[in-house]
Amino acid sequence: MDWQPVWITLQLAATTVCVLLLIGTPVAWWLAHTPSRARVWVEAVVALPLVLPPTVLGFYLLIALGANGVIGGPFQSITGSSLAFTFTGLVIASTLYSFPFVVQPLQGAFEASGKSYLEAAWSLRASKWDAFISVASPLAVRGYLTAVVLGFAHTLGEFGVVLMVGGNIPGKTKVVSIAIYDHVEALEYPQAHLFSGGLLLFSFAVLLVVYAYNRRLPVHVS
Amino acid sequence: MSAIVSRFRVHYEKFRLDTELEFPDRGVTVIFGRSGSGKTTLLRCLAGLERSPTGHMKFGESVWQDESLNLFLPVHRRPIGMVFQEARLFPHLTVRNNLMYGYRRIDPSQRLIAFDRVVDLMDLHPLLDRRPQGLSGGEQQRIAIGRALLTSPKLLLMDEPLSNLDAERKQDILPFLIRLKEEMRLPIVYVTHSLEEVLQLMDTLVLLQDGRRVATGPANEVLSRLDLAETAGPSVVGSVLTTTVAGHENEFSLTRVQYRDRFLYIPEQPLAVGSRLRLHLLARDISIALGKPETPNSVLNMLPATVLEIGPTDTPGSSVNIKLDVGEPILATITRKSLAHLKLKPGMKVYASVKAVRMVHEIEEN
Numbered sequence: 001m002d003w004q005p006v007w008i009t010l011q012l013a014a015t016t017v018c019v020l021l022l023i024g025t026p027v028a029w030w031l032a033h034t035p036s037r038a039r040v041w042v043e044a045v046v047a048l049p050l051v052l053p054p055t056v057l058g059f060y061l062l063i064a065l066g067a068n069g070v071i072g073g074p075f076q077s078i079t080g081s082s083l084a085f086t087f088t089g090l091v092i093a094s095t096l097y098s099f100p101f102v103v104q105p106l107q108g109a110f111e112a113s114g115k116s117y118l119e120a121a122w123s124l125r126a127s128k129w130d131a132f133i134s135v136a137s138p139l140a141v142r143g144y145l146t147a148v149v150l151g152f153a154h155t156l157g158e159f160g161v162v163l164m165v166g167g168n169i170p171g172k173t174k175v176v177s178i179a180i181y182d183h184v185e186a187l188e189y190p191q192a193h194l195f196s197g198g199l200l201l202f203s204f205a206v207l208l209v210v211y212a213y214n215r216r217l218p219v220h221v222s
Numbered sequence: 223m224s225a226i227v228s229r230f231r232v233h234y235e236k237f238r239l240d241t242e243l244e245f246p247d248r249g250v251t252v253i254f255g256r257s258g259s260g261k262t263t264l265l266r267c268l269a270g271l272e273r274s275p276t277g278h279m280k281f282g283e284s285v286w287q288d289e290s291l292n293l294f295l296p297v298h299r300r301p302i303g304m305v306f307q308e309a310r311l312f313p314h315l316t317v318r319n320n321l322m323y324g325y326r327r328i329d330p331s332q333r334l335i336a337f338d339r340v341v342d343l344m345d346l347h348p349l350l351d352r353r354p355q356g357l358s359g360g361e362q363q364r365i366a367i368g369r370a371l372l373t374s375p376k377l378l379l380m381d382e383p384l385s386n387l388d389a390e391r392k393q394d395i396l397p398f399l400i401r402l403k404e405e406m407r408l409p410i411v412y413v414t415h416s417l418e419e420v421l422q423l424m425d426t427l428v429l430l431q432d433g434r435r436v437a438t439g440p441a442n443e444v445l446s447r448l449d450l451a452e453t454a455g456p457s458v459v460g461s462v463l464t465t466t467v468a469g470h471e472n473e474f475s476l477t478r479v480q481y482r483d484r485f486l487y488i489p490e491q492p493l494a495v496g497s498r499l500r501l502h503l504l505a506r507d508i509s510i511a512l513g514k515p516e517t518p519n520s521v522l523n524m525l526p527a528t529v530l531e532i533g534p535t536d537t538p539g540s541s542v543n544i545k546l547d548v549g550e551p552i553l554a555t556i557t558r559k560s561l562a563h564l565k566l567k568p569g570m571k572v573y574a575s576v577k578a579v580r581m582v583h584e585i586e587e588n
Contacts, residue, residue, distance in 0.1 A: 116310050119271055122297040123304035124324030125373055130298075134323075138314045 004171050005179035005195070012087070012175060013155040016094040020102040020151050021144075023095070028106035029132075033115065047100050057097060058164025065089050065165055085167045090175075093165045094155045101150040109143020110136065142214055149210045153203055225377070225409050226281055230267045230274040232260075232433075239263045239274070239433040247282070249425030250403055250410045252441070254417055256455070260433035261413045265381050268411060269304050270297040281377065303370030305380040309362035311354035317365055318350040324373035334374040335406075343405065344368040344398055360391035364398060371406070378402075378410045384419050392419055399423055417445075417458045418580065421502050424462075429453060446551045448533040451505070451543045459543065460504040460580075461552040467497045476522075482549040487522045488579045505543055507578040508554035512564055514573055523576035525549075529568050532561070546574050 027046070031039060049057060065072040065083040071092070072083040083089040117139060121131035137144070159177040166173035168182070176195050183192035225247030232239040239260040245251050255261045266272040268279065270286065273294055279287040286295040311320050325337060341347055344364045354362060363383055370378065384392045396419070403410065403423055414420055417427075427444040429437040431453050437444045442462045444450065451459045465479035465486065475490040479499055486501070493499065514524065525548040533543035535558055542561050544554045554574060556564075566572070 116306070116308070117312060119297075120304070120306065120310040120312070121323070122271070123269060123302060124369065125298050125327035126323075127296075127298050130327075135312055135314075139312075141314075 002170070002179070005174050005176045006198075008087075008171075008173070009156060009175040009177075012090055012094060013152045015091050016098060016155045017102075017148055017151045019091060019095050020098060021147070024099065024102040024106055024147065024151075028103045029110055029136075031103070031107045032110035046103050049097050050100050054097065054158070054160025055164060058093070058161040061089075061093050061096065061161065061165045065092065084165055085169060085173060087172060090162060090166045090173055093161045094158060097158055097161050098151045098154045101154045102147040105143045105146040105150065106140065109140035109146075112143075113139040145210060145214060149206055153206060156199065156203065226268070226279065226411075228268060228279040229277060230264065230279075231276045232263055232267065232272065232274045237263070237433065239267070241430070241433070241435045243428065243435060243438065245409065245411060246426055247409050248407070250412055250420070250423045251426040251428060252417070252420050252424045253411065253413045253428045253430055254454075254458075255415065255430035257415060258432075259430040261415075261430050262381055263433075264430065265379055265411065265413045268377075269302055269379050270295060270300050271304075301374075301376040303373055303375030303378045305363070305366050305370050305378070305383045307382045307385055309354070309359070309366040311362055311365055311369075313354055315353075316350070317346065317352050317354065317357075320354065320365060321346070321350075321369050321372055324369060328373055332374055335371060337372065340368045340371050343371075343401060358391065359387045360394045363387065363395055367398065367402070371402075376408060378406075378408055380410065380412045382414050383412075385414070385416070396422065418502065421462065422500055442550070446545065446553050448531055448543055448545055448553070451533060451553070452537060458504075459553060459555070460502055460507075461550065463501045463503060463550055463552075465499050465501055467491065467493050467495050467499060469495060484525060484549050486525075486576065486579070502580040503552055503576060504578070504580055505553035505555040507576065507580070508546075508552060509575050509577065510544065510546070510554055510556055510560070510564065510566070511573045511575060521575045521577075523579075525574045525576065527552075527572050527574040529566050529570045529572060531568060532566060535561070546572070548574055 027042075031043060062084060064070050067073065067076050067082050067084075075083050083092065113136065117135050118131050121135045122128070126134060157177060159181070162173070162175055162178060166175070168174055168178055176199060180192050180195045183189070183195065226243070226245040228244075229242045230239055237258065237260065241260075241264060253261045253264060263272060267274050267277060274289075276289055277287050278289065279285070285293060286300060287293060312323065315323065321337070321340070325333065341350070344367060346365060346368055349357065349361060349365065354365070357365070367383070384395055387395065400422060412420055412423065417424070424441045427437070427439065427441040428435060429444060429450060436453050437447065437450055445454065445459065446461045463481050465481040467477060468480040468485060469478045470476070470490060471478065472490070476487045477489070477491045477493070479486050479488060479501070488501065491499065527546040527548045529544060530547050530551065531545040533545070535542050540557050540559070541555050542558050544556060544561075544566060546552050546554055552574065
């Protein structure tokens with residue numbers, strides 16, 4: 001039994017969530033507070049991965065990440081290595097793929113707490129950054145929890161995009177969902193059962209913990 | 223002396239604010255206007271929460287905004303305290319940490335007021351370790367005021383801090399505001415649509431209509447101006463008299479108050495003789511008689527008066543406002559029919575009968 005896909009999957013999901021929080025937070029913040037008309041356009045783009053077939057996203061990513069692509073090209077000339085069929089390429093792909101699952105809960109949380117607490121914080125000598133850290137973030141803690149869990153879980157379950165841009169390289173880009181596919185193809189049902197059952201239980205347990213914990217969080221902002 | 227000199231021009235789709243204002247550096251300046259008059263926007267411009275594209279504002283010697291130089295001091299750099307309509311206490315912090323939020327963020331050498339002093343002033347001791355959720359509106363607003371005070375502001379801005387409270391809670395907060403005004407030497411700008419609630423606090427009144435300043439001045443002067451009666455509205459038009467408690471008639475449950483050499487009876491107040499008291503005499507509660515009635519009647523408060531000025535009669539409705547001198551200027555609203563019947567002219571000697579006295583509150587006991 002080869003456990004490497006599990007390890008790669010967890011690594012991929014954890015890395016992706018970290019990247020998503022870094023990029024998703026300012027985007028969600030901007031969406032929640034901007035009066036700009038560009039907002040609806042950005043919202044629509046952010047939501048695209050929800051409706052697009054993963055193969056469409058994967059196809060464009062494959063082109064973009066390739067040695068002649070808009071991302072892969074510059075990357076290769078700087079680092080000397082390609083992005084397609086690498087772990088880094090997978091992180092980029094997963095980040096895009098799971099983007100709405102992180103941005104939307106964060107945006108919702110920022111919108112729910114609104115501007116009024118921020119204004120109060122500013123009037124109490126807190127700079128914008130300070131108010132974000134000391135007031136907006138703790139008030140959005142439920143949003144962050146939901147974002148982390150959904151982003152993580154959604155990355156675990158990704159299949160089509162990974163297959164398109166990551167290929168299926170054992171030890172490098174072979175994640176659990178693809179390993180399951182391989183096992184089924186090879187009629188190795190016991191192994192497929194093990195991975196599938198494991199993923200099912202893990203996902204259920206995480207969601208259970210989140211929902212239970214969410215209820216007990218002290219902050220209620222309506 | 224003016225503490226604040228400001229000029230703001232804000233233009234929204236359905237609303238515009240266009241005012242030039244100077245605020246005194248002491249006492250309570252009340253900005254009064256109906257909803258939509260721009261009073262909250264004006265306050266937010268003063269705070270820096272709103273940036274007027276052609277604004278200019280000076281606080282004392284320091285310029286906070288000068289758009290010709292593209293200068294705009296952000297909110298958190300202004301030495302202000304702000305109290306909003308809703309208390310806006312941070313729900314994730316205890317009352318103590320809410321109070322400490324601004325206090326921690328100013329340099330210790332800039333702290334002019336001690337934590338314990340504010341806690342005493344606003345009576346917050348029993349609440350310190352609780353969370354804002356579950357506290358009454360009045361308690362929350364007291365904490366919000368305390369939180370603002372702990373930043374040692376040089377200017378306190380209040381945006382209808384009582385309007386979300388029921389009448390009883392208002393009465394709970396008012397003594398704290400009066401204490402605040404007396405004990406802290408800091409200018410307060412107070413926005414409201416209800417003059418009754420600030421009668422005891424108000425020193426200067428700014429009347430705002432459709433984004434423009436209609437009048438500024440000492441409260442009594444502005445309220446008894448005939449030309450403003452229409453703007454201020456019948457529930458406000460009248461006069462503010464500052465009186466002294468002269469005695470009580472316990473068997474009738476009445477208190478006798480004095481201003482200059484005149485006396486008025488009001489419902490009994492639990493105040494010591496010599497206490498100062500502000501009364502609001504609404505114009506619609508004052509009527510005029512040509513002479514003192516020969517036959518006994520039930521009117522208690524009958525004041526000799528001189529007609530000073532007769533208001534415009536071309537306004538809609540059946541009434542007209544008359545300005546009288548009863549030692550202080552007061553207004554009376556009578557019908558145009560009565561005006562014709564009594565043939566009132568400026569200089570005539572008449573009697574003003576006071577049918578009711580509004581808003582009797584203790585202001586201070588000296």
